[in-house]
Amino acid sequence: MPTPTTDMAYFNGGFTPLAEANINIKTHAFLYGTSIFEGIRGYYRAETNDMVLFRANCHYKRMLANAKIFYLQPALSLDDLCAITTELITRNQPQTDTYIRPTLYKTGVNITPRMDTTDTAFCLWTHPLGNYLDTTKGLNVCVSNWRRVDDNAIPPRTKAGGAYMNTALMVTDSRQMGFDDAIALNHDGTVSEGSAMNLFLIRDNTLITPGNTDNILEGITRDSIMALAANELGLATQQRTVDRTELYMADEAFFCGTGAQVAPIGHIDNRPVGDGTPGPIAKQLQALYFKAVHGHLPQYQHWCTVVPYTASS
Ligand SMILES: Cc1ncc(COP(=O)(O)O)c(C=O)c1O
The missing domain is CATH 3.20.10.10 (D-amino Acid Aminotransferase, subunit A, domain 2)
Structure with a gap:
């Protein structure tokens, strides 16, 4: 499914149209793979017109723990990362199951593959995603x-x-x-x-x-x-x-x-x-x-962040 052109991303410290969230071809992470990323799923619930983010805070905890290994120094806290994610979903209001991709990356344009002297940036985008693999046939x-x-x-x-x-x-x-x-x-x-x-x-x-x-x-x-x-x-x-x-x-x-x-x-x-x-x-x-x-097991509600959509969506 193509990404709607109206999609917003989080890039360079703010929300911006996905189509305009582009990096320099000399970016360290592009040259050397010096990034860490997460994949978070959002499950759209048509019946309540909202999205359930599954264990988003656990993904960001892992990302922040990973970051230390690679000298990635985000300016954002765990709470900031969760709040930005919720806001991006609120802005995009995808009406389908969605993959949410945060990345922490080395944004400098220096040639040396050294991580401790290169700045860190954070970006986030969303993409429609059904089944990545068949879940039915074996x-x-x-x-x-x-x-x-x-x-x-x-x-x-x-x-x-x-x-x-x-x-x-x-x-x-x-x-x-x-x-x-x-x-x-x-x-x-x-x-x-x-x-x-x-x-x-x-x-x-x-x-x-x-x-x-x-x-x-x-x-x-x-x-x-x-x-x-x-x-x-x-x-x-x-x-x-x-x-x-x-x-x-x-x-x-x-x-x-x-x-x-x-x-x-x-x-x-x-x-x-x-x-x-x-x-x-x-x-x-x-x-x-x-x-x-999908937030349908009350004993596991703590795994779910429900992002309600506005009536106009
Ligand atoms: C190499 C690898 N192993 C395992 C997993 C599963 O991890 P998680 O359940 O946290 O998504 C992933 C990502 O989905 C992965 O990329």
Whole structure:
């Protein structure tokens, strides 16, 4: 869906038409990938004409924690970032599910790839986004032959702009080979996550996901899934190192992330996961997740920021 031309963005410390929010081609972040970003979802509710922002403050907390690693020094506080986001949604009033993309980036035009002496800027825009991956059929995925970047190379627990070259290689090559997406292994051959989403397996009714020190993004959806599984299904999650062959022996598997939401996996490297269709636990967690993100589970309202639209929208 094309972005409406009337869309506003936050850029250079103020709200401006998206079409005019442009950077210099010598910008440090453009040259070296020196940025960190977040992806936040807004779910439009036609029945109440408002938008639910899902765990926006958690995304900004992660962004501010990531920022320290890369000498990104935002002039904005957590509250400022949340307020700017709410205001942008209020201004744009998108009447569809929306992806909200904040970026902190090195805005200087100096050539040296040094981060501590380069200014930091913040920008924010919105884009219509339905399903990033199919959430219904059981995805057909491969194990990527590209390895995940390492904590001591470009830390994958950050959403560092430059690190998404690694993701892009996995997505591009898996799709060229006819798969829906890819699973990334670490250099030691253990499992990290999907190309741009976290991964859960179910073996013998146990929920398993690679641990925080397995070169994963410490995903907010992953955290939400673990809470929903524990509180609503009585299922604890094992966070631990996962071997490649566990992928092939799993009863169920699914990806999760802000973009991916909860996307069951049907086949891995041409081997069926379970019977090759979405499994019962994945389906239950998916249903709970979709209720939670729309603000329909009272016990998880604290995850939701409701942005009401004006009557004229
Ligand atoms: C590499 C990677 N892993 C995992 C995730 C999932 O994280 P979250 O649930 O916080 O969106 C993302 C982003 O969506 C990602 O880019």
